[in-house]
Amino acid sequence: MAEALLEVRNLSRRFAAVDALKQVNFCVEAGEVHALIGPNGAGKTTFIHHVSGALKPDSGSVHFAGTDVTALSMHQRVAAGMARSYQITNVFLGLSVLDNVALAVQGRQDSGSSFRFWKPVIAEQGLFDEAFVYLEQLGLAERSVSLAGNLAHGEQRALELAMALATKPKMLLLDEPMAGAGPEESARMVELIEHLARHVTILLVEHDMTAVFRLADRVSVLVNGSLICTGTPDAVRADPAVRRAYLGDTA
């Protein structure tokens, strides 16, 4: 078995009356694309929040690259090599596309410690050159001077990815990168993720089953906060419990 990059053990989280996550055991191996699927409200976004450090579990632990990161804050986990994109596009709308990515590059270069008070950033060509490389990778090079707020929806999703990549992560946490995209944009995003997957491990939360079955090496299914099944796409598709709980109602 390949080495586990991410390992989640017995993770539980309760919101008021909702058991959002129940004793979840989950593991992502280095190099794989691991899809997490499940009906709306299953707890997928909550799970991503716990992996990234935005939320802390009631019990259980998160291990990343061999260390227990349960007590680490989000920025510390980013430094350890986790990067995420958001289900709802979350970029700096009033900044240029290039400035958005430059912020991400800057954060990584300084390990988050940009305590430099004197030298103007615009004189730092290296910062913008590097940011531009990520824009090229994601097909946004022509849009570099546009305001992020003026981008099309699909372009904003790509910008999210560029910012996440600029932190040079070991693992990308993608929360519904196709959300709200048209068929063409989705197809482009699938290609992009396929391309990225050659260099980085990906945990992909996605609704679009065509995309999931095309991209994923393994699939896990979350229903009502419980992980009911993990396996290859074909195995998961054939699993009767999954068909009953989930695929049945969408197919």
Added chain:
Amino acid sequence: MAFYRPAPYQKPLAIALLLAMLVLPNVLTAFGQEFYIGFATRILIFALAASSLNLVLGFAGMFSLGHAAFFGTGAYVAAICMANGINDALLVFPLAMGVAGLFALLVGAISLRTRGVYFIMITLAFGQMAYYLFVSARTWGGDDGLPLVGRLNLAGFSLNDDAAFFYAALASLAMSIVFLGRLADARFGRVIQAIRENETRMEALGYPVFRYRLICFALGGGLAGLAGALLANLTGLASPNLLQWMQSGTLLVMVIIGGVGYLYGGMVGALILLCLEEVLAGFTLHWHIGLGLLLLGIVMFAPKGVAALFGKQHG
């Protein structure tokens, strides 16, 4: 939001203004209006205090209602130093900045764990606590405050002369504005402006947001401390009223009038508010009504503040 960039003509304008300020004491003296040198110095000092709040509020988005506590702390540091025979400005000013900055670091370390209304309330509470502390400190004059005998010396020159002191205040303001302008364009400035817009996103990019806000809060407190030390030297008194929430409110009004998040906002606001106070107070005791009307006008016609009327470039 965009990162702050001054319009291209603002820098030459600021330099021209600085040159004009250099001859102001001579001009006023030539016309026999020496009284106004003190008034002009007061404007410079409040411009510095308001600019320090603008760093915290405008650039980093931290709505502090306790900023005057650091201003007043600087005043007391100067007064206490001088009462103990320490009269060298090159020692006292850095000390005032350091003590006020450390105090801000302490207040920030606690209050920056909260957000929104809670942050406003907790900074207000810390400010009032500091105020009552000085009111009850008998050794430092209690609610009468601590008077200063004479003024500091700078590099061997006495600042007792009003014109000399004016230049000391001018230099302090000019250096601070240059520092703040550089800071806004530097890596640190970009980070705090981006945190103001979306702190969660910055965390997710790997930035320790709390640390940035804290350092920015302490820097603002330190600059306010410098302004306080200057003001105590100007008026000859470190009064507990300088720490009060009303004083924080005055600084806030200056920033809002001048332009929240504009490099020259604090300067413009201090100039307008103090001049208005001077003029209106000469006409009527109810000058606050005039001030209220002005605020209303600014909110209606220049909601981003007066400095914003002079254009801003996005970069």
